[in-house]
Amino acid sequence: MTSTTSSQPCDIDELRSLFLFEKLSDEQLAWLCEHGSVESYEPGLLLAEGDAARCFYSLIEGTLSMSKQVGGDEVEINRTSQRGAYVGAWGSYLGEHTEQRYNATVRIHAPSRFFVLSADDFSTAMHEWFPMAVHLLEGLFLGSRQRENTIGQRERLLALGSLSAGLTHELNNPAAAAVRATASLRDRVLHMRLKLKTIAGGAWDRTQLETLMELQDRAAEQVAKAPELSPLEASDREDALADWFDEHGFDDGYQLAPTFVQAGLDLDWLDKIxxxxxxxxxxxxxxxxxxxxxxxxxxxxxxxxxxxxxTLVSAAKQYSQLDRAPHQLLDVHELIESTLVMLSRKIGPDVEVVRDYDRSLPDLPVYGAELNQVWTNLIDNALQAMDGHGTLTIRTSQVPDRDLVQVEIGDTGPGIPAEVIGRIYEPFFTTKPVGQGTGLGLDISWRIVVKKHHGDLSVTSVPGRTVFRVCLPMAGVAADTGVATGVATAVAPAAEPAVEGADRA
Incomplete structure (x- = not known):
């Protein structure tokens, strides 16, 4: 941290010249001067992202910048010399409603002077001088957070319901097929027993029976080696075998031929028999x-x-991560594949899925279930954009010269209009018709990627090609790192509203 070079008496008239305090009374200004101070600082670090928010700062003269950690890098998002710009614990009046930590780093770039007030004193002034404003702001903050949580939970439940319906449908098909095959198998085994009884009672000598048993074993082995045939090839072979059966006096040759063809037995086999x-x-x-x-x-x-x-059950377990620790080393490809399985019903036959995976990528320390929520949101948005027709491309790679894994999810839909692309991460903003979207999918995804994993989420879009890029640090994040909520300790120039998410686009 940069050190204070000098402390100076607080001048009421100078304090009044800062726009934040220009409407205060002489008594209020005197109280601020009594409880605060004017401090001079040399260039350097003023406060660090993640530290406990202890002080409120208002710039009297000098230059400061604000930066945030994005994808393991510190990215400058604002720089100002405007008198009165405020930084630090300006949200301390929210108290225990939110964690009181600086959520950005502030640096000084020229010898600067600040009016400095402790977070507790700032909170006291706000509550005593502006009680109605504090109640309104608390209601706005808490109401917004509750609304986001409620609608976010509803969106997750709707997504879970949709995925569950798809999974049920996908499970039903093979389960029904197994039931039908089991019933048919029971019938065939019964006929085999009857046929065996007939054979045993016939005029078969030992040698013929042994030869027949050998043919049976070889035929069973041949099933596993049966070639994949096109419908035309299979039809031609069935016709040839049906002719052979007719020539040898079989009345049901047309019924026998498909089974022998499917099992890979040809005319040579029939001649051997x-x-x-x-x-x-x-x-x-x-x-x-x-x-x-x-x-x-x-x-x-x-x-x-x-x-x-x-496979479906395994994919569902992989997707939900219910039987695993929340934070662990995972293969990002396995997470993506489990999501694709869960969304397979939505993908449909007219959507081509192109996988371009770099399998040399290491496992990442991540929150698997939450990352699967990100893949679900991005892939589902891509499918909706393509409206059942197009190409879904999923590509993984390492960012050149960076310890970052990049996952790209692209679609061939109409693209995101230029006039709204800067707002797509805003909570509750959606371009979907009323009732078809909550506007929280990308906001939740952004929070999971950027806040929880210290990664980055970006998008490029032109008509016919939209690509979302998720960058995740290979080093990952420590477990139990929560998603930051609220804006109580946001660092922002006073000339701009400190809106959570305004620095995302």
């Missing part, structure tokens, strides 16, 4: 193998369905 058994036993052998193939295919379908359900 025909060479292995007598003509009178060919029908029984083929139908026996058909039940075997159907059983394998149905078990594969059940396995795929169960795997899909497991």
């Amino acid at each position: 025909a060479d292995t058994v007598d003509d009178g036993m060919l029908g029984g052998a083929v139908h026996w193998l058909n039940y075997t193939l159907e059983t394998e295919l149905l078990m594969n379908e059940i396995e795929d369905s169960a795997t899909r359900i497991s």
Whole structure:
């Protein structure tokens, strides 16, 4: 901190010349001079962001600047020489309603003089001299915070409801498929038992049975190796197998052919079966193998369905982070992928998702569940902007020569109009129709990224291309770092309103 070079008597007339005090009475000015002082400072640090807010400063002469930590860097957001500009604990009158800390760093750039008053004295003056104004400001601050919390909670619940509905739909499909496949499998196993009884009672010798069992094993193995066929290729093969069955006296060849094709068995396989058994036993052998193939295919379908359900449940756990510590080392790609799974129903078939991931990026110390809320807000906004058609691009990388991980979420929607892009992070500001947006999604995202993770959230937009960029420090933040709320210790020149979020755009 810069040191005080000298303390000087407080001059009432000089104090009155500062616009903040020009309407005060002589008695009030005398009280300020009695409880405060005029201090001279050399260039240097006056107060640091995050320190306890102890003093209120009003500039009499000199130059000061205000800066904030953004993405691990200190970014200057204002510089002024205006007499009367006030900094420090000017929100101390809010008392315990908000944490009393400086939320910006102030530096002096020329020999300067300030009127200095302790935070307690400033709070006392405000409450005694302007009780109605204090009540109005307290109501405005508390009402705004309660409104943000209430609507923010409602938005989170609405998002959770939407995601839950999507997850339920996604789970229902594989679950229903597994139920259908299980019922079909039970039927096929029953027919296999009946066919086995028929075979066992027939005129099959030991050698033929052993050969049939060998063919059965090889056919089951072939299912796992079955090639992926286009609809046209599959149709051509089914026609060829159906002709073979017709030539060999099968009445249901058109029913058998699709199963053999799906399992990867071709004409050569059918010829091997025909060479292995007598003509009178060919029908029984083929139908026996058909039940075997159907059983394998149905078990594969059940396995795929169960795997899909497991993947969805795993993604939901990853998304919610319910079984994990709030703050820990996490792979940002896993967080993004879990969000995409949760939003899969909203993505739709006409939206192409392009993933350009730098898998060499390290795990980051982050609040996973809250970052997933950021990805949800940004991706959902992108999907709504594209209205079901377009390309969603998600790219991760390290910022060149910086210890920052950058996540870009881009869409091919119409873009953000230039006249509103500077307001998109403002609480309650929305361009969506009434009832379709609370205007808190980007505000919440900004708070999570910038306030909670000491990162940065920015946007560039032109028609057909909008990209939100989230930068997160690789070093992360210490656990239990809360999201700063309120503006009680904001540092601001008096000529400008100290509005939370005004320095975001």
